[in-house]
Amino acid sequence: MEIVHVDTKLRREFGPPALFSDRIEELLLDLHPDPSLAAQFIQKTHRDQAVQACRQMSEHQINTERFQSNSCGLNHVEGGWPKDINPNEMEQTIRFRKKVEKDDGYINSILQLGSVMEHRIKQNNSIDIYQQYFDEEEEVEEIQEPPSAKTINVFRDPNELKRTITGLSWHPDGGRKLAAAYSCLEFQKTSRNTSLDSYIWDIENPNHPEVTLKPASLLVCLDYNPKDSHTLVGGCYNGQIAYWDTRKGSQPVEYSSMEHSHRDPVYKIIWLQSKTGTDAFSASTDGQILWWDVRKLSEPTERLVLDPSREGNLDRALGAISLEFEATMPTKFMVGTEQGLVVSCNRKAKTPAEKIVCTYDGHHGPIYALQRNPFFPKNFLTVGDWTARIWSEDIKESSIMWSKYQMSYLMDACWSPVRPSIFFTVKMDGMLDIWDILFKQSDPTLSLKVCDKPLYSLRVQDNGRLVACGSQSGEATLLEICSGLSTLQKNEKSLVAAMFERETKREKILEARQREIRLKERSRSEQSKDDETGREDDEEDSEQLIAKVESDFYSLVEAEFRRRQRREETPQVRR
């Protein structure tokens, strides 16, 4: 039976019909967030939270129980015996062995192995294949890496008004310090504010110079005393010489007196070899070379006027720009002049006239650098105008080797103290050239652009690896040369000696030929002059003709003979 629930309601109990109507909305409550409350809360950074509907899993790591394992060697004492044989029993083992020996397989095997083995034994006996070959030869060919040099440090002029670095000198002991002379060589370009200081830099510290030298006028050149590394001597723009002791401070210990100094800037000053170690000599464009004893700078000890006519006339003197002194040849020295001549002088000559020994004419402009090759003092390098030239002392007419005319003026040069065939030059376009005459004579082996300003000075340190060059804007750049260019190669000295000799010989022959031609010209002109001073023409003509033909013939024969001799000789030199 279904249970039914019935709800009844009389109609009259419904109530009135509901009448819905619209009404404008009314804002009952507007509750804004209170910003002051926000201060109580900390804003959390947005976060990306990934949510995934999957079963929850977890990760565990477990370690198994430690298993100790030990590595040890096992000595196979006596192995592999079959089970029934006791290895300690001699009888049993012998029996076993005998049995094996009777085995066919054993016999064949041994015979075959035996022959193989015998072959090898005989091999061993005949040649020792493990012997050391090439024991004595150390690395035969070093891999020729391309030559390179890299800048280590740049020392900048700390003053606002930059001056040119016109002189550089390395500290004599180990070369840890570099002294640089700053000056302005352009005529009247120095303003009142230009600082007069020159600096000694420690090569490790490019930020601050180690010692400041304060001369009375700009220093054009300076030099460290090779015997006493605390003393320096410098030449000033006003012609004075100043002597410093770095232990005593920045002011010079002594100045030379104005009356007796040079009248032009002192371009070069070098210490001399003497027992007292206090002698130096200086050169200037006023045409004088003065010798000084630094203990008494009031007066020079000696004076030489560079007059090519040997009369000591100052008006005709040549201005000196560079000096050269080699400690191995203390009585001789050389001066490079503004006029392009190199004057070779002897200090020990009796009369001043004899002091000037000879001159070498080669450059069109001032000779800015002059240095003897440290290994071959008879050959020296000069740099001036746009070329670098190598000379031999014996040949006075011309240089034995020279570079091509470069694109810009060469300002300074020096030989490498470790390798006789390398020299360095700096140019007005800021390039440093490293020349290796054994490698290539026509071009530098390595050309580096050191800076955009012209480079004025260059000095190589005694170990041959560090090179300092000074520019017009007062920057001294320190470069390190790769080891290939700073280590002496095998046979280098003999090769360079042979090269110099060969070139010298060539020049000598050319000189001789020139002289001959000149003589012939002279004799011919003399003869023709005699002709005109009244002699009978015909007879004389024919006689003369015969004489001329004879002399021509002989000279031709001699020239041919000499040419053949030269051809024979030069291959010998080359060998």
Place this chain on the structure above:
Amino acid sequence: MAEVEETLKRIQSQKGVQGIIVVNSEGIPIKTTLDNSSTVQYAGLIHQLVLKARSTIRDIDPQNDLLFLRVRSKKNEIMIAPDKDYFLIVIQNPSA
């Protein structure tokens, strides 16, 4: 049998040969000219070395097989000729 003896004697008589050992595949020295303790030592150690060398060669190239093994030391040279079942070890000092 006699040829074996002859062969071994011939090898022994070569210049510089200090000793000969014949070892079988289980490491038992069959024939030797050295004293017992050295023989046992050589046999055991060299046996392992040869097995290792052989397996190395065959691992690299299964078609290849070990032909001969020379171990040169400061004092002498140990030469080992392996075969299927035996190997022949000779110790030689070539400079002596």
